[in-house]
Amino acid sequence: MSYRDEQLSEEKVFKDPVHRYIHVRDRVIWDLIGTPEFQRLRRIKQLGTTYLTFHGAEHSRFSHSLGVYEIVRRIVENFREQPNWNENDRLLCLCAALLHDLGHGPFSHSFEKVFDLDHEDYTREIILGDTKVNEVLSNVDPHFPQEVADIIHKTHPNKLVVSLISSQIDADRMDYLQRDAYFTGVSYGHFDMERILRVMRPMDDQAVIKESGMHAVEDYIMSRYQMYWQVYFHPVTRSAEVILSKILHRAKELYHSDYKFKLAPTHFVSFFEKRVSLDDYLKLDENVVFYYFHIWQEEEDDILSDLCRRFVDRDLYKYIEFNPGSEYRELMDLKDCFIEAGIDPSYYLEVDSSSDLPYDFYRQGEDEERLPILLQVPNGELKELSRQSEIVEAISGKKRTDHKLYYAEDLIEKLPEDSQIKRRINEIIKG
Amino acid sequence: MLEDHAKLMSFFEQADEVVGRKRLQKMVYILKKSGFNFSERYSFHFYGPYSEELSTRIEELCNLGFLVEEREKEKGYYQYRYTLTDHGTSFLTDSNVETPDMSGLIDRMNDQSSKFLELVSTMLFFDNFSKEEVEEKVFTVKSKQNYSQQDLDDAWAFIDELKQH
Incomplete structure (x- = not known):
């Protein structure tokens, strides 16, 4: 059996307060988690200085990265029998999900701004450079590190896989909203992720949502809106960032x-x-x-x-x-x-x-860069979310600044x- | 304080006006890659390098009354025209933020189509690759734009010109 397909003799599980269990069966994933570059994420807090406002917010980028991996693992499990899905992309999705935040440094936002750095460049460098992560990925295939980096960098031609990691409804946001809500102890930030995953369908360029799951998506958009203003932009946290x-x-x-x-x-x-x-x-x-x-x-x-x-x-x-x-x-x-x-x-x-923009939609005739969330109605047609949901329409395209x-x-x-x-x-x- | 806002306002003052959101995004990216110190971070999106931070800051400047955004219809297509307001000009004068002269480069970019600027900025985004790899990347990620080899040659010449500035 090739390294790409190698499975552990026994499934490994991580206890997780958000997803209950994180399941690892692939040897490649297990090896990546064990690299020093991935273990380093234990020493980077997910929410930087937010712990000075919400004392529980001490969780790390390590736990978030495992969480994003677990969500993508569940998505691709559901996609298995679906049309438009290529099972050969499974490992690529899992690795990109696990490694998407690998380049974050200490107190990312302030640090990057003062020293004019971009964590995305370092994610890329760690994946492509002389590192243990690169060694593991190269064992799959010499071109595999580049493919993983391209997915994270959003420059891979496979837009469906990119959209699972980075879009207006992606595994990254689904994990951080729930995880940050859990660790800060706030009551917003929760939504029915299981429902969203069940109604997610692969299409050519992105994953879409069956119309029956619209209310779960509304809840997700609203929880994102609440979390930004109640947690991420909390003025006390911003005061700590200033210092x-x-x-x-x-x-x-x-x-x-x-x-x-x-x-x-x-x-x-x-x-x-x-x-x-x-x-x-x-x-x-x-x-x-x-x-x-x-x-x-x-x-x-x-x-x-x-x-x-x-x-x-x-x-x-x-x-x-x-x-x-x-x-x-x-x-x-x-x-x-x-x-x-x-x-x-x-x-x-x-x-x-x-400032935050909770959700953006595609305006016909304009050059918009964000992929809208698409709902699949029973006849198979795709409709943009804010045209179907009055709740989302009310906050679509509206930026709020403080x-x-x-x-x-x-x-x-x-x-x-x-x-x-x-x-x-x-x-x-x-x- | 408010230096990042001031830098962008200086860009608009030197440009006189900028028409099109895509053009604006790509112009700031190209200036940034040419060594001008804009702090907005970019990542790769539908039309090449795009900065969520820039789009947010532009809206902030409009809400503060420093910049005006006019939506106009051009050949069945909506586009946005940005100009600095008098209030914005006063802010720039009073704030004493030192901003470099970007006018030469801005004029050169304003002579180009936004599709061409999209190509140039995409090529600059992959500047850690070899020339052949960059071209391969452009044909893969920008297949819908149908760029020709001539377009790419023109973009390379433009990039060389940027380096002279």
Whole structure:
């Protein structure tokens, strides 16, 4: 039997709080899970700084990746006897599902933004580079790593397989919504996934949903909407993200100004110098980052030590609603006041914007890039979801944005009580 | 603060106007690949590289009154025209964000069709491949666009020109 088809003598199962059990029978999948690059995902939290708002949110990208694999495993199991399905694509789907987040680094969003990195590039590099993951995939077929990378990168000609991992209703979202809801402890985020999987059908370019499953899909869209505004864009989490970004910016700035760190930032040097090798990237997980943040609390640079203390002790910035369109002049005044008061606005003042589009549909005659969710009606015709569902129609194509101004309130409080500058700052902030 | 918004507004100011969402997406991507520091992340979609973050930020700029989006019908086809508002221009002046001169490249891109920009940006997306692999990739993932070898040659020449900038 070839390595591609090799089955374990006994099925392995992982206990999982979301899917109950994750089943592994394929030798290739078992070997991939055992690689150091996949095990590293245990040390990257799925929701970054969200644990500072919802204390249960300590789950890792490891458990999410296993969850996405399990959902895809169930989908392809259901597809087995269906037309438009090629059973030879099964292993490709499973590997892409398992490895889709392999390149995520510590605190992905802030980290990538400060250092101008993209985790998708690293996913690709890990799959195609000199790694254990590549070794396992190459044992299937020398072209197999490239195929898996192309599915994850969405550049594979097999659009059906791509859509299972990445579309408006895919295994990735179905897992993270449920998993994040479970670990944050919120009551939204739940929907009837079993029902969706039962009514999912393979078509040429994407998986479609039998019309009878429309209400389960409505629930999924609404739970996504709720999770974004109640969990992912929670202002306290965003405050922690602001401080995290400021720490990374400060450390980078100090490095470039030849500041002598008490603890040399060895693991960060290649990031500061924009020459990150795959090996450097894989070595920097959240445990390492936390270690530096702890040690940097003792640094002589007041800003770096203060920012690290805030992050470690969860002493976050306060926030207010802010409209950059009508209030940007006040923001500029505020910036000047901070400078006058001796508070560096580049580190202690920030505007953060969050936007989400819960569901987008195809508008005839326009160049839209997102695949809509299609329902298959009894005569076999395909209808776009928002045309069949009034609930989805109500939120389709509508983006919602939230802007907030974050600031270090305690530093303002420390200014002399009767000073003019303190009064002016409070006037601008408190209106 | 709001630097990413300001960079995009500077792009619109230098472009005067941009017609078409696809064109806008591809122009920013090509500028980004040419070394201009836009922070929006791209991934591969239906029409090549596409940034959800860019689309979100454009809508934010419209909602803030810095940018105006007009929907117009052209030969039975809807398209969107983007221009910076006076309010946006004042913001740019007051914010003092330093932005590089992109006007030469923007003008060159505005002379091209959006289908051609889609081809160029797709080729740039695969810039870690050899020339032959890039062409093979384009014919595979863009089979519905029916690009000819001449189109590809023109796109290579355009990419060479970008490198001169």
